[in-house]
Amino acid sequence: MSPILIIFYVLAAITLATAFLTIYSKNPIHSAIYLVLCFFSIAGHYLLFNAQFLAIVHVIVYSGAIMILFLFTIMLMNLNKEDEVHKPRITRLGAITTFILLSTALVLIFMYSKPFVGDYPTTGEDFQSIKKLGTVLLDDKEGFMVPFEFASILLLVAMIGAVLLSKKEKPTK
Amino acid sequence: MENILNQIGIENYIFLSVLLFCIGVFGVLYRRNAIIVFMSIEIMLNAVNLLFVAFSTYWQDAKGEVFVFFSMAVAAAEVAVGLAILVAVFRNIGSVDISNLKNLKG
Structure with a gap:
């Protein structure tokens, strides 16, 4: 080992x-x-x-x-x-049963499909340094420019939404 | 750099991620506190991220790790909005027990 x-x-x-x-x-x-x-x-x-x-x-x-x-x-x-307070006993029992069945089923599926036994390829070249990650992320042709911009819009919208939601409401009359 | 999966094996990581994901599902079903439900969702997202990185190493390709960045951005946005909603719910109802949120029930 x-x-x-x-x-x-x-x-x-x-x-x-x-x-x-x-x-x-x-x-x-x-x-x-x-x-x-x-x-x-x-x-x-x-x-x-x-x-x-x-x-x-x-x-x-x-x-x-x-x-x-x-x-x-x-x-x-x-x-x-x-x-x-705990959920009713039947719900908790259902949750535990779901957990056991789901984990057993998934583990058995992956166990019997025999995923990738044997050797793993090693290219030898660097693929996860910061330099390489930046190149892959912001490459001109095959990069992830558009999703990157959309992620920024998503964060902006989430920020505005969080501020709006947690703002104290004025009493309306 | 030698491929780390030669010593661990991808199947161990698959099993770890599956169990972590199932624990997250269990938390969502079992608990009533909405904050713990959010934490369980975070655990599920992390299980998926871990599998992304494992397969990225398996293929020796950086695209999987780049995808994890986007997944993290989505998780951060989700938590910010979700906790803001929880604060609003707490202000209106006075608890974060998800069993009390029955106002939409006919």
Whole structure:
């Protein structure tokens, strides 16, 4: 068993355990903390793939921006307590059954399709440095210029929408 | 640089992503707190991103990783708008319990 495989198993165990604890823990603040740990372990997976830029961006965007947004919302609503009522038992049972059936079915499908056993091609050339990623993203002919611009429009619209939605409404009479 | 998948294998990453996605689905179905439901959606998005990067390494092609950027942009926009909606709901109803959102029921 190579050390890389051991690192992978440890990271995968952390990822799955923290993802499960995110859903299981009653206090939303604890859920948010576990989710941060989950995101960090996923960034570890990206580092394992040698995708450094993606790992950094992942940490900045998810652990930095999105989780701060979650934490601020939780604090704003003062949800820092464990008073959540459970769903009815039949719904919870249905959720657990769905989880078990879905995961078993998907894992078995991919197990029996025998995805890609054997050697993996190595081209030897660099394909995931920042330089190469920028070239692929903003190339003249085959690049992703138009989706890039649309992403900026999407973020602008989301920003305006968030401000409008969370603005205090004036009492209308 | 040697292909890392020679030592781990793409199937391990497929199984990890599938399990992570199923945990996200489970969270959406199981919890009543709308914020936790949002967190579960984030977990599902991350499972898909992880699989994108794994297959990008499998094909030794950067396009998969570029797609992850767009996926992250969409996730950020979704969380911003979703949490704003949650704040508005909390202001009107006084809780974020999704079982209380029954006003549209006839």
